[in-house]
Amino acid sequence: MAQKGGLEKLRNIGIMAHIDAGKTTLTERILYYTGKTYKMGEVHEGTAIMDWMPEEQERGITITSAVTTCAWKNGVINIIDTPGHVDFTIEVERSLRVLDGAIAVFCAVGGVEPQSETVWRQSDKYKVPKLAFINKMDRVGADFRGTVRQMKEKLKARPVLLQLPWGMESDFKGVIDLVEMKAVQWLDSTLGAEFEVSEIPSELAEEALEERERLLESVAEVDDDLMERYLAEEEIPTRDLLQSIRRATVELKLVPVLCGSALKNKGVQPLLDAVNQFLPSPMESWPVAGVNPNTGETEKRRANPHDPLCALCFKVMNEEGRKLCYVRIYSGRMEAGGEVFNASKENKEKIARLLRMHSNKRERIQEALAGDIIGVIGLKNTATGDTLTDFDHPLNLEPISSYEPVISVAVEPKTAGDQERLQLCLNKLAEEDPTFRVKTDEDTGQTLISGMGELHLEILVHRLQREFKVDANVGKPQVVYRETVTREAQGEEVFDRELSGQHHFAGIRVEVRPAPRGEGNRAESLLDAETVPAEWIEAALSGAKEAFYSGPVMGYPVTDLNVVVLSGNFKEGQTSAMAVHVAAAMAVREACKAADPVLLEPIMEVEALVPEEFVGDVIGNLNSRKGRILQITAKAGASIILAEAPLSRMFGYSTDLRSASQGRATFSMRFSHHDVRTQ
Ligand code: GDP
Numbered sequence: 001m002a003q004k005g006g007l008e009k010l011r012n013i014g015i016m017a018h019i020d021a022g023k024t025t026l027t028e029r030i031l032y033y034t035g036k037t038y039k040m041g042e043v044h045e046g047t048a049i050m051d052w053m054p055e056e057q058e059r060g061i062t063i064t065s066a067v068t069t070c071a072w073k074n075g076v077i078n079i080i081d082t083p084g085h086v087d088f089t090i091e092v093e094r095s096l097r098v099l100d101g102a103i104a105v106f107c108a109v110g111g112v113e114p115q116s117e118t119v120w121r122q123s124d125k126y127k128v129p130k131l132a133f134i135n136k137m138d139r140v141g142a143d144f145r146g147t148v149r150q151m152k153e154k155l156k157a158r159p160v161l162l163q164l165p166w167g168m169e170s171d172f173k174g175v176i177d178l179v180e181m182k183a184v185q186w187l188d189s190t191l192g193a194e195f196e197v198s199e200i201p202s203e204l205a206e207e208a209l210e211e212r213e214r215l216l217e218s219v220a221e222v223d224d225d226l227m228e229r230y231l232a233e234e235e236i237p238t239r240d241l242l243q244s245i246r247r248a249t250v251e252l253k254l255v256p257v258l259c260g261s262a263l264k265n266k267g268v269q270p271l272l273d274a275v276n277q278f279l280p281s282p283m284e285s286w287p288v289a290g291v292n293p294n295t296g297e298t299e300k301r302r303a304n305p306h307d308p309l310c311a312l313c314f315k316v317m318n319e320e321g322r323k324l325c326y327v328r329i330y331s332g333r334m335e336a337g338g339e340v341f342n343a344s345k346e347n348k349e350k351i352a353r354l355l356r357m358h359s360n361k362r363e364r365i366q367e368a369l370a371g372d373i374i375g376v377i378g379l380k381n382t383a384t385g386d387t388l389t390d391f392d393h394p395l396n397l398e399p400i401s402s403y404e405p406v407i408s409v410a411v412e413p414k415t416a417g418d419q420e421r422l423q424l425c426l427n428k429l430a431e432e433d434p435t436f437r438v439k440t441d442e443d444t445g446q447t448l449i450s451g452m453g454e455l456h457l458e459i460l461v462h463r464l465q466r467e468f469k470v471d472a473n474v475g476k477p478q479v480v481y482r483e484t485v486t487r488e489a490q491g492e493e494v495f496d497r498e499l500s501g502q503h504h505f506a507g508i509r510v511e512v513r514p515a516p517r518g519e520g521n522r523a524e525s526l527l528d529a530e531t532v533p534a535e536w537i538e539a540a541l542s543g544a545k546e547a548f549y550s551g552p553v554m555g556y557p558v559t560d561l562n563v564v565v566l567s568g569n570f571k572e573g574q575t576s577a578m579a580v581h582v583a584a585a586m587a588v589r590e591a592c593k594a595a596d597p598v599l600l601e602p603i604m605e606v607e608a609l610v611p612e613e614f615v616g617d618v619i620g621n622l623n624s625r626k627g628r629i630l631q632i633t634a635k636a637g638a639s640i641i642l643a644e645a646p647l648s649r650m651f652g653y654s655t656d657l658r659s660a661s662q663g664r665a666t667f668s669m670r671f672s673h674h675d676v677r678t679q
């Protein structure tokens with residue numbers, strides 16, 4: 001279906017909004033006008049279709065989908081749900097990668113909120129073209145111009161007005177279209193499905209002419225072709241103007257601004273037109289890059305259905321006991337009944353079904369092509385963040401290290417009988433969220449959960465209670481350290497044992513070396529492939545990799561380690577793959593012990609938005625936490641402080657920041673890198 005009009009008619013978009021700006025209401029209206037829902041849902045009635053964030057469930061809204069496909073005029077729009085929480089940086093970044101363009105919704109009363117700044121900056125970094133929709137024009141205190149000004153000041157955006165509001169607050173009627181130079185008014189009787197286009201009312205005529213001039217000027221400034229014609233005072237045909245706006249939007253030079261009131265059913269259809277007209281198709285999107293696991297080289301993939309398959313699983317959900325993976329295809333094609341290679345897990349997977357996800361139904365499809373976003377059933381081992389490819393063209397789109405959890409807590413059920421259920425529910429949550437891990441401490445028997453930060457774990461425990469009705473006691477957060485070595489060393493071990501009447505013998509010699517920080521682990525073999533069976537070489541490498549799980553200092557995972565299997569001692573008839581595996585693991589452990597191993601601790605990147613009068617205090621507090629200030633950028637009335645600090649010193653930071661700034665500073669924190677622990 002997405003291919004019916006060709007790839008160029010497809011739009012993969014997200015809706016970015018600060019909480020309460022009207023994202024749910026707007027999505028509802030979009031689904032209504034695109035004809036996919038029969039009854040218009042109201043947030044307050046609890047019938048909205050797309051939502052599944054917990055706070056909205058609390059308000060009684062049903063969950064469905066991480067992506068919803070709808071058709072508008074001759075295009076197809078996939079709306080991808082973007083995570084509501086900016087603290088889950090990886091989730092936000094992944095969703096930005098999955099979409100090709102976005103609608104940023106602002107509340108005309110609240111303007112640009114600090115949290116929106118963070119997401120906006122990220123979307124710029126990932127080169128996501130945007131439209132702005134200034135919502136709630138019907139509310140008392142709605143300030144269209146003020147919000148546009150804040151977009152310039154706070155977001156450093158170049159907004160260009162395509163519309164003016166017609167009326168304000170309770171008098172808000174519709175919009176003045178500055179491209180067509182018409183007035184548009186919506187009919188309440190049809191819930192805004194119908195609208196009337198008329199001449200611009202005389203009281204707005206002058207302002208509209210001025211703004212039209214400014215529109216031409218703004219576009220001309222970033223479009224040479226238009227600039228020449230503009231300076232020559234040529235009449236610019238609408239078609240050419242639209243094309244210039246599109247080019248500038250796709251190249252992130254301008255952000256077209258529209259306005260309306262989702263709640264009052266005004267302004268939604270022109271926004272959909274703008275999605276079709278100005279946001280890029282998958283073909284115009286930047287090519288994705290990943291690492292070929294066989295060569296370690298970076299490779300790019302373009303939206304071409306005839307190229308090898310490359311797709312990203314960006315969300316896993318369990319629905320009625322069935323696992324549903326949401327997948328974006330970047331290149332190549334997928335077929336129902338076919339096989340794919342999970343390059344992240346290095347195994348083959350079968351595709352049982354491919355589904356196009358509409359808001360009210362799912363449609364089984366036979367095939368999906370580059371550019372598409374679909375639901376897949378049948379992928380047993382695939383988790384969020386995994387890359388799916390052809391067997392012969394593996395690629396990893398996401399660095400594995402981005403999932404390393406940095407903090408852990410012990411959890412136990414409040415009622416003893418809940419232990420099994422707790423485990424089950426935690427495992428379900430872990431499958432949906434690759435940054436969340438569950439394990440049992442072998443020494444104490446405690447259940448440990450680990451994740452990306454204090455808040456991350458808090459929210460998961462909350463979900464456990466809310467969605468699964470399991471109450472749990474939670475221990476104190478602990479830092480998850482890593483281990484590495486600081487010099488080269490060799491180790492040799494022999495495994496020689498009789499097991500169930502069968503002799504198992506192997507001797508393995510290895511060398512370990514520190515790798516540059518952040519590089520991860522690597523194992524290679526110098527065993528002679530001519531004389532040593534491939535199965536034993538495999539076993540030596542898998543044994544070496546097993547040793548990465550638990551380091552010599554305190555048993556934390558090992559990182560940034562290069563292992564070379566140097567030589568082997570094998571005996572005809574006695575050497576088995578099992579013996580080679582165990583000998584290699586033991587040899588690596590011995591070598592690590594001799595290579596001056598150290599603990600590595602997670603260093604976090606902290607970004608705080610602080611009103612001027614509190615900057616001194618906030619910096620002082622960061623210093624006392626061994627923070628290193630990297631950068632201070634002044635913004636209107638506030639500063640953005642960028643700093644690095646060890647996670648172990650950042651516990652309880654949100655409380656400190658709140659009291660140091662009378663609750664006015666906000667911050668986000670993410671894992672940056674590991675560094676040798678100092679103390
Ligand atoms: P979200 O948190 O961004 O998903 O926002 P919601 O769609 O849940 O809307 C938050 C609140 O604002 C709800 O009470 C909506 O009814 C209300 N709302 C949404 N859009 C508008 C609008 O255009 N005008 C007014 N007055 N209220 C709106």
Ligand code: MG
Nearest residue numbers: 023024051056
């Ligand atoms: Mg919402």
